[in-house]
Amino acid sequence: MSIRDWPADDRPREKLLEHGAQALTDAELLAIFLRIGVAGKSAVELARELLQRFGSVAGVVAAPRDEFCSLHGMGEAKFVQLQATVEIARRALASEMxxxxxxxxxxxxxxxxxxxxxxxxxxxxxxxxxxxxxxxxxxxxxxxxxxxxxxxxxxxxxxxxxxxxxxxxxxxxxxxxxxxxxxxxxxxxxxxxxxxxxxxxxxxxxxxxxxxxxxxxxxxxxxxxxxxxxxx
Incomplete structure (x- = not known):
């Protein structure tokens, strides 16, 4: 079953809009970042595999480029997007500080x-x-x-x-x-x-x-x- 077939309250994007980002699990947040899954796997399932592989969200962020890009469904474009997202957050905090x-x-x-x-x-x-x-x-x-x-x-x-x-x-x-x-x-x-x-x-x-x-x-x-x- 694809994410589109889930009840609206269980879909990561709809859940974020309704309840805020803090209400999402690590896998759901990563799924929004990934946007789409791969054949036979939803974005949430793919996100769960990433978390299992690297141990945590921090582990995913810190994953070496070659190892991250070698995973099915990932690649350099996803790696660049993830690092850019983290850097945006860091700069936003620096501005506040x-x-x-x-x-x-x-x-x-x-x-x-x-x-x-x-x-x-x-x-x-x-x-x-x-x-x-x-x-x-x-x-x-x-x-x-x-x-x-x-x-x-x-x-x-x-x-x-x-x-x-x-x-x-x-x-x-x-x-x-x-x-x-x-x-x-x-x-x-x-x-x-x-x-x-x-x-x-x-x-x-x-x-x-x-x-x-x-x-x-x-x-x-x-x-x-x-x-x-x-x-x-």
Whole structure:
């Protein structure tokens, strides 16, 4: 049975229009993106296969180009559309972050970091440079490492802060393993960077750890959906 033959309330597009995007399952959202299925499979069934293959929506987004394009019903056009959709969402969040104090918008910060770092297959260390009103100036990738670690040099972080004329910063890095638990090395690095940046009057507001599906904080932001990982 094709999606056209389903009851109207069960069709992803009609369901979205009636109840909003948040009411759809991951498979239904992907089905709307896919638009059509393949012979013998509806778009929803194809979406479910994608989720099973890559584990989650985040896994689908992070799927290597060659692997994604090799699947029946996919291809470079779908891959490009998916990456463009994710980038549109990331830029929309960045625009919001540039217009409002980030301490009042922890969920936006979390979503932005997940979109920016959740797909990375190696550790990446970034800084969200903020102005005196704690609005985003720019997210800057400072260091890239390996699957398990990255080397961070405080001197280079200080230099970057001065170049951006930042008043504050939210630090972040990802754990490709998916865990958002901070290591002792993560905590020590946070303290070192906080002390170094304090010498040039740049406040470290937070240090977030991003997994494939979540982001956690080590700092003092008034977070709601991000787990507290200890005081800076």
């Amino acid at each position: 540039a217009e409002r104090p980030l301490l009042n918008s922890p969920d936006i910060v979390k979503d932005y970091l997940r979109l920016s770092l959740g797909h990375e297959r190696v550790e990446v260390f970034v800084a969200l440079w903020l102005d005196a009103q704690h609005r985003l100036i720019e997210m800057q990738t400072l260091f890239r490492g390996t699957l398990a670690q990255t080397s961070v040099y405080p001197r280079e972080v200080v230099r970057a802060a001065l170049a951006k004329n930042a008043a504050a910063v939210i630090l972040a890095h990802n754990h490709p393993s998916g865990s958002t638990q901070p290591s002792q090395a993560d905590r020590s690095l946070t303290r070192v960077l906080k002390d170094a940046l304090a010498l040039i009057d740049v406040a470290v507001l937070d240090h977030c750890i991003v997994g494939a599906t979540e982001a956690a904080t080590q700092g003092a932001m008034p977070v709601r959906s991000m787990a507290m990982m200890g005081e800076l």
